[in-house]
Amino acid sequence: MSVLPSVFAASPSPQPSPRGGEGEIAAFLARQIAIFEAAHPRTLELAQASSAVWRGGVPMHWMGDWSSPVPLFAERAKEATLWDVDGHAYDDFCLGDTPSMFGHGREELQRAIADQALNGVGFMLPTVRSLRVGQLLTERFGLPLWQCATTASDANRAVIRWARAITKRRKILIIDGCYHGMVDDAFVVLKDGQATAKKGLIGQVTDLTQSTVVVPFNDLPAMSAALKRGEVACVLLEPVMTNCGMILPDEGYHQALRALCDETGTLLVYDETHTLSSGFGGYVREHGLRADILTVGKAIAGGVPAAVWGVSAEVAARMDAAQAEIGAGSSGIGTTLSGNALAIAGMEAMLTEVMTPEAYDYMQAGATYLVDGLREVIARQGVDWSVVHVGARAELVFASPTPRNAAEMRPHLEGALLPAFHLYLINKGVLIAPFHNMMLISPKTSYEATDRLVAAVEGFVKEYKALNI
Template structure:
């Protein structure tokens, strides 16, 4: 609750890196997304959040809505929810500009909460021109764009939005910003900061419910400062990109040798193989390509050979400590195991 020197330094580092001048802190990306939704509703006076089918933004209740046969449907897996989320959450397919335009037309959407590339239903990359057109539609409708880059920070030091010029109103980043320590951040534009301040000043006095006692705690701030200054560097990303390219190329070669109808997608240091011949263009296609039995068998195969990948779908990350020698050593070890 009392900011220290690290908070000021971290704020400056975030502004330089991501291009947004104002920052607040949270303990998780879930909290940051929840706080941003509250702010978006407060400053716009609108109730609805728009998400893309198959999205994941932590355990924020508002986003647990999917398209089922084209109909927005609250997920049955959401425990303890007592009101219909579809009254306040709109959902459309990723890469579907026509559906996005229709959903925004009523003028009741406060914000579009999105990963710039979907990463939790397998991987779904934006089609060429999608985000430029989507950004124009969102602005024209008076809604706000929230980029949740907790996963797509793999794109580069400034994330996907900075690399591709998305110009979000809000930017959310979770635990990667502190190297895995419990922390998160959300940044916003100067224009939005003024609206937020005016909204807070016009409200009755008292706690807003946005923020927690442990937000910006000393450990989190120290971790973020160390990570931003010394770990998330241009050189580290260049190292990771080269190895991720090698990994993706190796996967494609192996898939080709065996004639499998699979594809490989990549977002910077993040690589995924999926059980479909062409990369999916939306969440429904990505989910349809999933084969949970095959996925579990592959994961078990890799575990038995000393390799642990993400325990859901088929995503792999390289990190600054990953080396080509690690893969060569694993390959030789695996061959010896198979031959013995």
């Protein structure tokens, strides 16, 4: 494990304000950048060369969203450890931002992919394996009928189209601060209480606020008012918000939402792409919720590009009726690569050999161990922070009590504190999700690695307090 030296000595100081002292934090960040650059000569060299062939220096622009001055160049990864080209090893609590949630380089997945690759990867035809995968999805998640997509974005787009077709309603409803992939309809947020296009949205020519309603998470009066107008085809949401920090539902929120959807004839769609980490059947199944439609992406095939979406028998019958009414022709739903034999092989291996009850038991126990450690640091160091936890996923929040919606969370995701924290962890040999403070436990994450993460967090807190902000 490569551990790079700290630049600040720990010393006690009064409890700081998470939003104060931006100048001091920026100076701290600058010193962390210097540490990174000194330790990563090969990474810097590759980043410069890469900028000549990739726009922004990376194959996909999100890869540039890390807090380091340039992204790490990964050399390899195994289980819950990643190595960069400069020879540093990292305890990986990001895990590709979920696709590798069950660990890197799984031999079960390798065997399935190699076997299928020898026999062809795409036929635009079903296989014996595809039948088995469909049965496994029904057993695991409870919905009877399924379709494949290549990404969760594709799955959510298809679901929105079908929801509009079978309800004959134009609008959908999403939650402020959500993310559901590259789905145009979901790029709407609340600003000063009014719906508007998300900041930074590129090339959008349609006024999305005319067909997308947005309400805060945990706000049942706003949800009720929106649904009772009878204009919304579906509510699309994560059961736990994981893309604007992690935000838990209030007690009874989902039960009340289900009742509202039933009362107003609105379809209820849960996106389990991240909350698949909540338990063996995902959050919805584990918590006894009832979805009309369910979407799952990222980890379902172990990182092989694949997603699935399932529907209730009633929704399937309504889909059939809508299709018959529309008639033959191009539906605008689906891609050639969706449900290809390679993705199906990956899903079968994950559902039968990797995503087991035993794996989830280990992950949840490991997450509890992590949460206990982080909360002990918070208490010991006297900072006004908190930890949010569901299943195998935890998040350190620079606020207490924990926010209940995106408007409360956003101020704690802004400024220099977040990137300073992330880069400090990188320099200590620890990776967490780059977009906020989410940490994921895999079945291959050791308790020793978790101890190192907790120690790094405490080291940061001490150095942060030493700034005397």
